[in-house]
Amino acid sequence: MTEQPAAPAAQDPLHASAPRVPFTKGHGTGNDFVLIADPDGNTQLDAQHVARLADRHRGIGADGVIRAVRSARLPEGEALLAEHPEAEWFMDYRNGDGSIAEMCGNGVRVFVHFLVEKGLVDLAPGQAITIGTRAGVKAVTRLEHGYAIDMGPWCYLDPELAEEAASDSMVRAHGLTDPRPALSVSMGNPHTVVPLASFADLQGLDLGRAPEVDPAPPHGTNVEFVAAHEPLVREGVGRVRMRVHERGVGETQSCGTGACAVAVAMRAWAGDQGTDSWLVEVPGGVLAVDVVPGPEGAEHVVLSGPAELVFDGELTA
Numbered sequence: 037m038t039e040q041p042a043a044p045a046a047q048d049p050l051h052a053s054a055p056r057v058p059f060t061k062g063h064g065t066g067n068d069f070v071l072i073a074d075p076d077g078n079t080q081l082d083a084q085h086v087a088r089l090a091d092r093h094r095g096i097g098a099d100g101v102i103r104a105v106r107s108a109r110l111p112e113g114e115a116l117l118a119e120h121p122e123a124e125w126f127m128d129y130r131n132g133d134g135s136i137a138e139m140c141g142n143g144v145r146v147f148v149h150f151l152v153e154k155g156l157v158d159l160a161p162g163q164a165i166t167i168g169t170r171a172g173v174k175a176v177t178r179l180e181h182g183y184a185i186d187m188g189p190w191c192y193l194d195p196e197l198a199e200e201a202a203s204d205s206m207v208r209a210h211g212l213t214d215p216r217p218a219l220s221v222s223m224g225n226p227h228t229v230v231p232l233a234s235f236a237d238l239q240g241l242d243l244g245r246a247p248e249v250d251p252a253p254p255h256g257t258n259v260e261f262v263a264a265h266e267p268l269v270r271e272g273v274g275r276v277r278m279r280v281h282e283r284g285v286g287e288t289q290s291c292g293t294g295a296c297a298v299a300v301a302m303r304a305w306a307g308d309q310g311t312d313s314w315l316v317e318v319p320g321g322v323l324a325v326d327v328v329p330g331p332e333g334a335e336h337v338v339l340s341g342p343a344e345l346v347f348d349g350e351l352t353a
């Protein structure tokens with residue numbers, strides 16, 4: 037019997053040009069990511085690979101996967117460079133199920149921290165860097181502890197919605213006896229914010245199963261449930277607690293864009309009783325959200341919080 041030559045191994049896009057790919061695990065308030073430095077755009081990540089890396093039982097485990105690539109090396113990044121030549125780096129973000137999302141607020145902080153810690157950029161506390169994302173460029177300032185991102189203007193998901201509208205949809209969730217009114221906001225990515233009466237209601241939710249939003253936004257949505265401290269505003273700061281079910285992930289310990297959506301929705305509902313500064317408690321920590329006047333007259337949302345890198349490794353399969 038003659039020995040058959042071994043069949044060629046199926047081409048693995050992750051290893052098409054680099055057999056071993058270094059990665060770093062990081063998180064921002066418990067929203068965790070696998071980060072891969074790919075300055076020249078040699079590593080192609082497809083949805084299957086991302087889902088495999090993010091798998092908490094068979095992979096590294098993460099809510100999302102972030103590729104750090106030079107903007108010039110992917111079409112979405114290149115498109116930004118004409119107007120923003122300073123946006124050298126692009127955050128190529130995927131949800132844990134492999135789907136692409138426009139924006140990730142916690143991810144941006146962890147992404148910039150990764151660039152700093154890996155020596156890919158120089159950024160001292162107090163300095164800012166512009167990065168590219170699928171929701172446009174974002175200015176990120178390094179703080180003594182953490183990072184502040186100018187997320188740019190927010191808007192209602194339904195462009196027809198007037199300033200004073202209280203809700204645009206109804207949400208059903210396990211743990212709630214009846215459907216609740218909700219308001220949908222875009223932070224570059226879609227969010228639907230559901231106010232609840234108490235922390236007990238928030239605690240009683242089962243977010244292991246996806247909430248149902250009616251009508252469903254065309255590209256899906258992240259759903260945030262929020263309950264307020266009493267009083268809502270103390271010393272000029274609004275204080276709320278939220279839980280989130282993320283599109284493409286499930287329940288996560290934190291969502292930066294979700295915290296921004298919660299702050300602007302609460303501010304709209306509170307009217308004259310509201311404020312521009314919010315502290316949003318999430319299961320994984322606390323995020324600060326400030327609404328500030330933007331350079332072009334629109335309101336900008338600034339998200340601040342920590343970013344941590346946990347360990348490095350190497351992808352071998």
Ligand SMILES: N[C@@H](CCC[C@H](N)C(=O)O)C(=O)O
Nearest residue numbers: 137140141142225291292293
């Ligand atoms: N956790 C992120 C949001 C990630 C994207 C989201 N799941 C979506 O599909 O829009 C954050 O911190 O903002």
